[in-house]
Amino acid sequence: MSAVLAPVTGCGDAPVLRERGQREVFCGLTGIIWLHRKIQDAFFLVVGSRTCAHLIQSAAGVMIFAEPRFATAIIDERDLAGLSDANDELDRVVGQLLARRPEIKLLFLVGSCPSEVIKLDLSRAAQRLSQTHMPQVRVLNYSGSGIETTFTQGEDACLASLVPIMPRASAGRGKSLLVVGALAEVVEDQFTRLFAAMGIEHVAFMPPRRSIDLPAIGPDTRLLLAQPFLADTARALESRGAVRIAAPFPLGAEGTMLWLEAAAREFGIPNDRVVAATAPARERAERALAKFRAQLGGKTIFFFPDSQLELPLARFVARELGMTVLEAGTPYLHRQHLAEELALLPAETRLSEGQDVERQLDRCRAEKPDLVVCGLGLANPLEAEGISTKWSIELMFTPIQGFNQAQDLAELFARPLVRRLKLAV
Numbered sequence: 185m186s187a188v189l190a191p192v193t194g195c196g197d198a199p200v201l202r203e204r205g206q207r208e209v210f211c212g213l214t215g216i217i218w219l220h221r222k223i224q225d226a227f228f229l230v231v232g233s234r235t236c237a238h239l240i241q242s243a244a245g246v247m248i249f250a251e252p253r254f255a256t257a258i259i260d261e262r263d264l265a266g267l268s269d270a271n272d273e274l275d276r277v278v279g280q281l282l283a284r285r286p287e288i289k290l291l292f293l294v295g296s297c298p299s300e301v302i303k304l305d306l307s308r309a310a311q312r313l314s315q316t317h318m319p320q321v322r323v324l325n326y327s328g329s330g331i332e333t334t335f336t337q338g339e340d341a342c343l344a345s346l347v348p349i350m351p352r353a354s355a356g357r358g359k360s361l362l363v364v365g366a367l368a369e370v371v372e373d374q375f376t377r378l379f380a381a382m383g384i385e386h387v388a389f390m391p392p393r394r395s396i397d398l399p400a401i402g403p404d405t406r407l408l409l410a411q412p413f414l415a416d417t418a419r420a421l422e423s424r425g426a427v428r429i430a431a432p433f434p435l436g437a438e439g440t441m442l443w444l445e446a447a448a449r450e451f452g453i454p455n456d457r458v459v460a461a462t463a464p465a466r467e468r469a470e471r472a473l474a475k476f477r478a479q480l481g482g483k484t485i486f487f488f489p490d491s492q493l494e495l496p497l498a499r500f501v502a503r504e505l506g507m508t509v510l511e512a513g514t515p516y517l518h519r520q521h522l523a524e525e526l527a528l529l530p531a532e533t534r535l536s537e538g539q540d541v542e543r544q545l546d547r548c549r550a551e552k553p554d555l556v557v558c559g560l561g562l563a564n565p566l567e568a569e570g571i572s573t574k575w576s577i578e579l580m581f582t583p584i585q586g587f588n589q590a591q592d593l594a595e596l597f598a599r600p601l602v603r604r605l606k607l608a609v
């Protein structure tokens with residue numbers, strides 16, 4: 185039994201509008217907001233400016249109820265009177281932090297884009313600080329810079345920085361599965377149960393909940409990407425011998441089923457076992473989605489490029505909710521990782537890669553979609569023009585993967601339309 189709901193027409197070879205203009209996106213520091221909750225013994229020290237400190241505090245501050253696991257070491261021109269002074273200052277800040285917070289086992293120095301910070305060699309700083317603080321604390325670095333990146337690339341850079349310290353798996357122990365991409369714990373637990381019911385026992389997740397549980401990798405490791413924005417991480421894991429399982433992403437009942445089926449095929453699990461293990465959860469998800477299909481079917485939607493989740497989301501709303509996708513814009517189109525998604529998208533979907541916000545706004549206004557998915561900066565002006573919007577960043581903060589979350593995912597698209605209908609009454 186296959187999970188495909190509708191004939192596959194596909195966008196695999198469809199032309200793509202390439203946009204290279206003004207961009208309106210958050211920077212990679214944003215990823216700290218979900219990553220710090222995920223890796224519970226890690227600390228994220230942003231080496232940045234006051235702007236970076238404000239971004240992190242205002243975006244994440246509302247969620248702090250205990251001692252936070254992120255902070256900003258502010259570097260300004262004054263600190264660069266001599267670069268060695270800036271390094272001394274960084275060593276001092278890190279020393280103080282680790283003395284006060286003995287539970288920290290992994291410290292990320294997160295680079296940012298101000299020129300003062302770019303001049304600092306954070307990878308050397310991380311090596312130096314690791315030498316000082318190992319074995320209690322390992323220090324890694326990655327960049328969350330907002331130059332030519334989009335906000336989900338912070339997670340990619342963070343996970344890629346973990347790959348070199350993952351232990352080597354000894355050969356001959358049989359295949360193991362590594363699910364890559366930060367997922368809510370509740371989602372991880374659901375997938376663990378489904379994999380076990382299907383007969384896949386050796387499953388690890390990356391990032392792990394505790395940094396000391398980083399799984400071993402090697403040629404027997406099979407990667408299953410849970411997020412579509414992990415190009416660098418996948419490349420780094422593949423260079424350690426791991427092999428990627430090609431699959432769409434686990435959004436919606438169909439996406440989740442195809443994702444699980446791809447893993448099962450790789451592990452030689454018979455399809456009837458997969459169907460039996462997944463049927464109750466899948467059927468519940470399909471029943472829940474049927475209600476939304478009645479509400480959202482035929483409505484038009486336009487995705488601005490922002491989170492890199494756009495193509496899997498476009499596939500979900502088109503195929504499972506019956507919406508018409510006018511444009512699916514993505515900051516980067518990774519043809520290999522998205523090949524299965526492209527094949528499932530309706531052939532008439534207009535694809536765009538990169539951003540030229542004014543031209544995209546012109547196309548959007550001309551088409552008057554029922555719903556626009558975009559960044560925060562565009563949402564307010566579009567709402568003021570009478571166009572319903574959904575913030576794409578909300579889709580990163582909400583658990584949306586897997587069968588049990590399919591309803592919540594559909595609700596995220598339905599809510600702005602329902603709100604506008606109520607306002608119109």
Ligand code: SF4
Nearest residue numbers: 211236239296297330
């Ligand atoms: S990293 Fe760059 S874009 Fe992000 S808050 Fe700091 S200065 Fe702004």
